[in-house]
Amino acid sequence: MADKSQICSVWVGSETGILKGVSLSKKRAFNFCDMSSVSREQEICALTWGDQQESEVLVGCVNGSVKTFSTEKGVFTETRVCGDFSQGRFTGIAVTDRSLITCVESGLLKVWTEGSADTAEINVGGGVCRMRQNPSQRHRVATGGKENPLKVWDLERPDKPIFTAKNVANDWLDLRVPVWVRDVAFIPDSDRIVTCTGYHQVRVYDPSTPQRRPVLEAEFGEYPLTALALPTGHDHVVVGNTHGQIAVLDLRKGLVRGCMKGLAGGVRGLQCHPSSPLLASCGLDRFLRIHSLEDRSTVHKVYLKSRLNCVLLSSRDLELVGSDAAGEVEEVKEEERDEVWDSMETVREKGEKRAALEEEEEECGETGEKEEKKKKRKKAKK
Amino acid sequence: MDFVEVPVSEDVPSKKCKVKKEKKKQKRAEETEDKGPESECAETSSSRPALPPTFSLSEIKNKQRRQLMFMKLKQEKRKQKLELRKKRRKEREALGDKAPPKEVPKTIENQRVYDETTVDPEDEEVAYDEGTDEFSAYFNKLINPKVLITTSDRPRGRTVRFCEQLASVIPNAHVYYRRGLALKRIIPQCISRDFTYLLVINEDRKVPNGMILCHLPDGPTAHFKVSSVRLRKEMKRKGKDPTEHYPEVILNNFTTRLGHSIGRLFAALFPHDPQFEGRQVATFHNQRDFIFFRFHRYIFKNEKRVGIQELGPRFTLKLRSLQKGTFDSKFGEYEWVHKRHEMDSNRRKFHL
Numbered sequence: 026m027a028d029k030s031q032i033c034s035v036w037v038g039s040e041t042g043i044l045k046g047v048s049l050s051k052k053r054a055f056n057f058c059d060m061s062s063v064s065r066e067q068e069i070c071a072l073t074w075g076d077q078q079e080s081e082v083l084v085g086c087v088n089g090s091v092k093t094f095s096t097e098k099g100v101f102t103e104t105r106v107c108g109d110f111s112q113g114r115f116t117g118i119a120v121t122d123r124s125l126i127t128c129v130e131s132g133l134l135k136v137w138t139e140g141s142a143d144t145a146e147i148n149v150g151g152g153v154c155r156m157r158q159n160p161s162q163r164h165r166v167a168t169g170g171k172e173n174p175l176k177v178w179d180l181e182r183p184d185k186p187i188f189t190a191k192n193v194a195n196d197w198l199d200l201r202v203p204v205w206v207r208d209v210a211f212i213p214d215s216d217r218i219v220t221c222t223g224y225h226q227v228r229v230y231d232p233s234t235p236q237r238r239p240v241l242e243a244e245f246g247e248y249p250l251t252a253l254a255l256p257t258g259h260d261h262v263v264v265g266n267t268h269g270q271i272a273v274l275d276l277r278k279g280l281v282r283g284c285m286k287g288l289a290g291g292v293r294g295l296q297c298h299p300s301s302p303l304l305a306s307c308g309l310d311r312f313l314r315i316h317s318l319e320d321r322s323t324v325h326k327v328y329l330k331s332r333l334n335c336v337l338l339s340s341r342d343l344e345l346v347g348s349d350a351a352g353e354v355e356e357v358k359e360e361e362r363d364e365v366w367d368s369m370e371t372v373r374e375k376g377e378k379r380a381a382l383e384e385e386e387e388e389c390g391e392t393g394e395k396e397e398k399k400k401k402r403k404k405a406k407k
Numbered sequence: 408m409d410f411v412e413v414p415v416s417e418d419v420p421s422k423k424c425k426v427k428k429e430k431k432k433q434k435r436a437e438e439t440e441d442k443g444p445e446s447e448c449a450e451t452s453s454s455r456p457a458l459p460p461t462f463s464l465s466e467i468k469n470k471q472r473r474q475l476m477f478m479k480l481k482q483e484k485r486k487q488k489l490e491l492r493k494k495r496r497k498e499r500e501a502l503g504d505k506a507p508p509k510e511v512p513k514t515i516e517n518q519r520v521y522d523e524t525t526v527d528p529e530d531e532e533v534a535y536d537e538g539t540d541e542f543s544a545y546f547n548k549l550i551n552p553k554v555l556i557t558t559s560d561r562p563r564g565r566t567v568r569f570c571e572q573l574a575s576v577i578p579n580a581h582v583y584y585r586r587g588l589a590l591k592r593i594i595p596q597c598i599s600r601d602f603t604y605l606l607v608i609n610e611d612r613k614v615p616n617g618m619i620l621c622h623l624p625d626g627p628t629a630h631f632k633v634s635s636v637r638l639r640k641e642m643k644r645k646g647k648d649p650t651e652h653y654p655e656v657i658l659n660n661f662t663t664r665l666g667h668s669i670g671r672l673f674a675a676l677f678p679h680d681p682q683f684e685g686r687q688v689a690t691f692h693n694q695r696d697f698i699f700f701r702f703h704r705y706i707f708k709n710e711k712r713v714g715i716q717e718l719g720p721r722f723t724l725k726l727r728s729l730q731k732g733t734f735d736s737k738f739g740e741y742e743w744v745h746k747r748h749e750m751d752s753n754r755r756k757f758h759l
Contacts, residue, residue: 041536056532065539223738249738267740286749291731291740309731309742311524311664328523330532330664332731332742 026099029055033096034343035315036082037294037307038069039331044084044094047313049325050344054313057094059101071115072337079339083125085115091127107137116170117156121163126180128156128168136180147183149176159211167218169206175220175230190230191237208253210262212276219276221264223249227274243279245272254295254304256318263304263318265292271306273318285316287323294336303343307333315343515695520756524664537667541626545603545675552676554580554604555597560587563613568638570608572720576689576702578653578678580606590619590734598623604676605734608633618724620672621734627742628734629672631698631724638720646704646716652685653678654702659692665743666693666759669726673698687718696757698724726759 033046033055042065043058066088075081075093081102082094089108092101105125108115113130120126124138132153136145149156153170165187169175176186193202205223212219216233217240225246228239248266255262261282265271269288272281290310297304302318309332315325464480467473499506511517526533544550554577556570562585574580590607597605602623609617615636621628639645656677661670673691686706692699702719729743730736743758750758 041532041539043532063535251740267738268744269741269746289744289746289750290742309740330530331536 026057027097028099030057030094030096030099034339034341035305035313036072036337036339037313037329037333038072038084038335038337039329039333040068041065041331042067042069042086043331044069044072044082045329045333046096047327047329049315052325052327054327054329057099057101066110069334071118072335073118073120074337075120079341082337083118083120085118085127087114089115089129091115091118091125105137107135108133116153117158117166117168119156119158119163119166121158121180126156126158126166128153128166130154130170132170132173134166134168134178136183145180145183147178149173149178149186154205154207155209157209157211161211161213167209167211169209169220171205171223172203173206174204175206175209175218177218177232188230188232189237190239193238193242205249207249207251210253210255212255213257219253219255219262221250221253221262225250225266227253227262227264227279229276241276241279243274243276245274245281246270252292252295252306254297256297256302256304257299261318263295263297265295265306265308267291269308269310271295271304271316273321283321285314285321285323287314287316287326288312290332293332293334296336296338298338298343299340301342305336305338307336309333515755518755520753522663522756522758525662526664526667533664533667537671540668540671541622541624542671542675544624545679546671548679550603551678552579552603553601554606554676555593555602556580556582556606556608557585557593558607558615559609560585562608562610565613565636565638566608566610566615569615569636569720569722572639573606573608575649576654576719577676578651590621594621594623594733615722619734620676622672622675623733625732627668627672628730628732628739629669630727630730630736632727634723634725636720636722639718642717642721644716646718649687649702649704649718650685652682652687653680654685654687654689655681655683657688657690657692659690659694661691661693661759663759665726665729668729668742669698669759693759696725696759698726698759700724 030046032048032051034049035047037045037047039045042063043056045054045056047054066086068087069084070087071085073083075083080095080097082096084092084094086092088110089106089112091105091107093103094100095102107125107127108129112133115127116130117128118125124136126134126136128134128149130153132149132151134147134149134156138144149168150170150173152173153168155170156166156168159165159167164180165177166180167175167177174192175190177188178186192204196202203224206220207223208221210219212229216231218230218232219227220230221227225244225248227243227245227250229241231240234240245264246266246268248268248270250264250266252265253262260276261273262276263271263273265288269290269292271285271288271292273283273285274280275282285304285306288306288308288310290308292306292308294307295304297318303324304316304318305313306316307313311329311332313327313329313333313336314323316322317324464473464476467476545552556574558566558570562570570582574582590605594605604623605619605621607619607621608615609619611617615633618631618633619628620631639648654677656674658670658674661667670691677689687702687704690699690701690703692701700722701717702721703715703717705713705715707713726743727745728741730739730741732739750756
């Protein structure tokens with residue numbers, strides 16, 4: 026289990042409640058789940074990294090529980106109940122300095138501090154579709170939803186949002202333009218926020234200016250845009266809609282730069298890799314696709330038998346082959362055995378053998394990490 | 408100009424085309440004159456005038472002559488093929504038991520590109536997915552289907568008759584006239600009256616051409632293109648009208664994951680327990696992404712022979728999109744959308 030989870034560089038959450046890890050170098054996908062509690066109520070609706078070193082994945086389920094999965098050990102280590110079924114699904118989970126921020130569809134944004142039992146609560150309005158955390162200022166979050174305009178909250182001053190977006194002016198028939206914010210992202214190195222709506226609009230807001238209306242508005246397609254991702258560096262944004270169309274838009278003029286082909290079902294999750302120009306997309310057609318952002322071609326396509334809800338990329342190089350020769354030999358042997366048993370992986374309790382294996386793998390994992398860090402530095406220099 | 412007389416036998420062509428002998432002879436005369444310079448390059452003793460190797464039939468500007476030459480070419484090829492076949496058959500007979508096995512001809516179904524979403528029968532994850540999806544209530548035998556059949560607004564006679572015949576084929580089906588009502592408003596009412604399926608036949612220019620099949624409580628909506636509809640009176644050698652017995656259902660060749668979903672969608676239209684006294688069977692046969700619907704009555708004459716009689720309407724369907732949730736074409740999320748330029752580029756790739 027541990028070695029399987031360590032080589033996985035892409036994590037995908039599915040509707041059946043199974044967390045899937047995909048290793049692109051080995052071209053294998055692994056299921057990680059609790060065999061006892063596989064049910065539709067455990068449907069994964071949010072995924073995020075638990076810490077900066079990306080050793081823990083926080084998995085938010087439909088029934089309100091947040092499970093912690095350790096990538097080094099390959100097991101679910103903790104489960105926390107952070108809400109229940111009646112409040113709706115998780116629309117975002119984030120982590121700041123030892124506290125967990127969760128937001129559900131009914132609008133309840135809670136900050137769970139570690140150690141103490143009390144939680145800070147903010148009501149952000151009903152019908153929330155997405156909550157996202159600013160990666161550079163981790164105490165700021167943005168929320169938006171159906172008839173719920175974009176609001177940026179500072180968790181240190183939770184009574185009022187620091188920025189509320191104003192709706193655009195009435196359209197050419199003098200009718201109010203409806204609001205349906207489906208995904209939000211913070212543009213790095215600036216204060217700006219980009220949102221995509223269910224009415225196929227992409228809008229950029231700038232809280233540093235006195236203008237509360239969007240600074241830029243662009244439209245794509247005729248179907249609701251469901252997911253958004255920001256590639257690092259450029260002024261682009263990648264959006265996906267319910268028809269499986271993924272487009273790269275330019276944020277300077279608001280024009281479409283190009284589309285990614287291949288998806289046949291609605292896009293549920295999009296994420297760009299931090300360092301390499303790759304885009305991971307998952308959707309209702311049960312495939313995980315990795316596209317290259319430069320020439321918009323499909324680099325990898327993996328069939329993962331259930332409908333996929335969210336995707337999470339690790340910052341390390343996606344195609345990095347796993348550590349030692351010894352490790353590889355073990356993995357090859359296990360592959361031959363696992364050819365037949367690949368479908369369901371059960372999570373068992375720790376035994377002696379497992380402890381011994383873990384120690385070996387941790388050592389290998391450490392050396393592997395050092396190599397990865399060196400490679401990262403080299404890439405940064407380039 | 409130097410003329411090189413190349414012997415052209417008039418026997419072979421004239422044997423084959425006896426009607427046009429006169430014209431031919433004229434042509435022969437013309438051809439030998441014209442082909443003189445062309446055949447300078449190669450002198451052969453073949454029946455056809457020798458032509459330079461870079462000559463192709465499309466360069467002949469005269470249509471009649473071109474057609475004639477092409478016809479001759481085809482005849483030559485056919486003759487060679489026949490000879491080859493005869494030779495092979497003789498060899499096979501000569502070898503007897505030691506003859507190599509007959510080669511299987513390549514068909515598009517044989518050459519189908521392997522689809523990675525093909526469902527393995529022992530796959531637990533897919534089995535779990537199917538066991539807990541929107542049809543689980545039906546497949547766990549908790550609910551009996553109840554179908555509402557309607558059309559697009561103001562249907563013409565053919566579509567109305569098609570709906571009536573469909574209602575006779577699908578048990579527990581009710582036909583209602585669509586009085587210009589919006590589907591999104593009909594759906595909550597259907598749910599409150601315990602309908603499990605909404606079937607809308609779309610009509611264009613007096614002919615049914617589309618079908619929306621919506622599984623009701625919260626289920627997927629499939630949009631099909633309907634073609635080749637044959638009503639009962641257009642069937643040759645048809646039997647009497649179908650009875651009220653529940654038919655059996657045959658689903659053929661739904662191999663991929665998408666095919667499984669669609670197959671389950673069709674299976675849940677019919678009640679679970681077929682009444683074998685009725686001897687009626689509804690078949691949904693998938694071939695090359697087209698789904699053929701047939702309705703038969705069968706009778707076993709003895710243990711090995713069955714007689715079938717086709718009753719009921721017959722139509723073909725092609726899936727255009729599968730949407731998660733009830734009908735909402737603008738804001739709904741699609742599980743699968745047919746994208747012609749991406750999916751139809753390969754003749755050997757199918758999705759169902």
